[in-house]
Amino acid sequence: MTTPGPDESETREALAAAAQWVATYLQESHRYPVLSTIRPGQIAQSLAQHPPEHGERLEKLLRDVDTLIMPGITHWNHPGFFAYFGITGSAPGVMGEFIAAALNVNAMLWRTSPAATELEQRTLRWVAQMMGLPDTFFGEILDTASSSTFCALAAAREAAGLDIRNRGMAGRSDLPPLAIYTSSEAHSSVDKAAIALGFGRDFTRRIEVDDAYRMRPDRLSQAIESDLAKGIRPIAVVATTGTTSTTSVDPVRAIADICQQHDLWLHVDAAYGGSAAIVPELRWVLEGCERADSLVTNPHKWMLTPIDCSLLYTRHPDALKRAFSLVADYLATDDGDVTNLMDYGLALGRRFRSLKLWFVIRAYGRSGIAHIIERHVALANELATQIDDTPGWERLAPTPLSTVCFRHVPPSLKDADAHNQAIVNKVNASGEVFVSSTKLRGSFAIRLAIGNASTRRQHVQRAWELLQKAAAETSSP
Numbered sequence: 348m349t350t351p352g353p354d355e356s357e358t359r360e361a362l363a364a365a366a367q368w369v370a371t372y373l374q375e376s377h378r379y380p381v382l383s384t385i386r387p388g389q390i391a392q393s394l395a396q397h398p399p400e401h402g403e404r405l406e407k408l409l410r411d412v413d414t415l416i417m418p419g420i421t422h423w424n425h426p427g428f429f430a431y432f433g434i435t436g437s438a439p440g441v442m443g444e445f446i447a448a449a450l451n452v453n454a455m456l457w458r459t460s461p462a463a464t465e466l467e468q469r470t471l472r473w474v475a476q477m478m479g480l481p482d483t484f485f486g487e488i489l490d491t492a493s494s495s496t497f498c499a500l501a502a503a504r505e506a507a508g509l510d511i512r513n514r515g516m517a518g519r520s521d522l523p524p525l526a527i528y529t530s531s532e533a534h535s536s537v538d539k540a541a542i543a544l545g546f547g548r549d550f551t552r553r554i555e556v557d558d559a560y561r562m563r564p565d566r567l568s569q570a571i572e573s574d575l576a577k578g579i580r581p582i583a584v585v586a587t588t589g590t591t592s593t594t595s596v597d598p599v600r601a602i603a604d605i606c607q608q609h610d611l612w613l614h615v616d617a618a619y620g621g622s623a624a625i626v627p628e629l630r631w632v633l634e635g636c637e638r639a640d641s642l643v644t645n646p647h648k649w650m651l652t653p654i655d656c657s658l659l660y661t662r663h664p665d666a667l668k669r670a671f672s673l674v675a676d677y678l679a680t681d682d683g684d685v686t687n688l689m690d691y692g693l694a695l696g697r698r699f700r701s702l703k704l705w706f707v708i709r710a711y712g713r714s715g716i717a718h719i720i721e722r723h724v725a726l727a728n729e730l731a732t733q734i735d736d737t738p739g740w741e742r743l744a745p746t747p748l749s750t751v752c753f754r755h756v757p758p759s760l761k762d763a764d765a766h767n768q769a770i771v772n773k774v775n776a777s778g779e780v781f782v783s784s785t786k787l788r789g790s791f792a793i794r795l796a797i798g799n800a801s802t803r804r805q806h807v808q809r810a811w812e813l814l815q816k817a818a819a820e821t822s823s824p
């Protein structure tokens with residue numbers, strides 16, 4: 348019997364065809380409806396009920412991507428993608444993924460691929476330099492900001508010296524409730540980490556924000572002091588530079604002062620906003636972050652790197668290691684003074700993610716990345732001004748970076764939320780653009796976020812045109 352699976356000539360042909368497919372897709376993603384139009388269950392219905400008994404040709408698999416999969420794709424690479432945070436599957440990033448998949452290394456130990464560990468450490472230094480972060484930060488790549496924040500808060504818990512690693516948290520009369528602090532605008536990943544780490548949602552204090560949706564340091568101080576008075580032990584503060592709804596930037600310097608005063612771990616969620624610091628004029632977004640104990644930033648958001656790629660930096664790799672390192676006999680090595688990245692997180696197995704990040708940074712250069720981010724910020728500011736200048740429309744938050752929150756409120760409107768939801772639905776049904784929404788101080792807000800490298804002025808202007816048309820056509824309830 349011959350060896351199952353594709354032979355060399357089929358492999359070469361199919362990989363060449365797949366490369367062509369990718370190159371064409373990256374050029375032509377604007378031809379698809381940005382938001383998939385299929386109904387729930389429609390894709391599942393078109394897929395075979397049972398796995399094939401015998402292998403199929405690779406060329407057929409590629410054809411099936413077009414017929415079976417593409418109809419159910421929402422095109423994050425579309426220039427009209429303005430929902431959530433726009434991202435970019437750039438050619439160098441895709442090339443890095445492709446080669447990393449072929450190498451298929453598991454970078455858990457230094458020896459299981461020295462290049463993967465050493466490239467990861469070097470690319471993280473590069474990103475730190477580009478963002479103006481200190482040289483003393485240790486960095487590692489994880490899958491998502493949610494995982495990074497979880498690991499950072501696990502390190503914070505460990506650094507508090509409560510020996511939770513060994514003794515756990517249950518049934519301990521010596522252990523008071525442990526609290527963490529973040530703003531009312533912080534991402535839900537902070538709550539998830541609190542749930543998983545045993546702080547609990549009730550002890551995840553959501554601190555009030557100011558008019559620009561930034562954490563209020565005075566309220567933070569009050570919350571910490573009130574907890575201390577009740578015998579609750581504050582552990583960490585999570586500040587955000589670039590909140591999810593409005594991209595607001597918390598006053599990290601003032602928050603760092605409070606953390607220092609109370610000896611608390613400061614974690615900064617710069618998942619989206621961190622990339623902006625690559626632009627010299629936007630460096631301010633990370634002001635004060637050199638004092639953070641840990642910081643997460645996601646190149647898979649605004650740095651042209653295909654998902655997933657999240658960078659966790661910390662000044663205390665020892666605390667992170669104490670939280671997670673557990674060397675089983677079958678993983679012990681005698682490699683000496685090397686970094687084994689499995690010691691710094693929950694997962695043992697690690698993908699070779701630094702390759703795509705290295706490719707992206709080398710292919711665009713710092714200035715190329717900065718140029719794209721600057722363009723996005725300028726386009727968002729132009730739109731913000733147009734909204735301000737158009738009667739019947741109002742902006743609901745400042746626009747510090749590339750996300751605009753606004754709504755249509757013509758006179759005599761009774762239900763602004765329903766009206767604006769109808770506008771969003773109508774615009775998204777066009778297939779030309781995809782915007783999302785959020786709630787700000789209880790009101791429905793249309794949220795347009797610019798973040799894809801192929802987005803140009805004409806795409807943003809077309810979105811604005813479609814929004815105004817939809818508003819005119821939507822009868823006000």
Ligand SMILES: Cc1ncc(COP(=O)(O)O)c(C=O)c1O
Pocket residue numbers: 432490491492493494534536587589590591616617618619645657
């Ligand atoms: C500020 C912020 N933090 C964290 C996250 C979570 O990111 P991830 O999907 O990488 O877990 C997001 C996602 O949009 C975010 O906006």
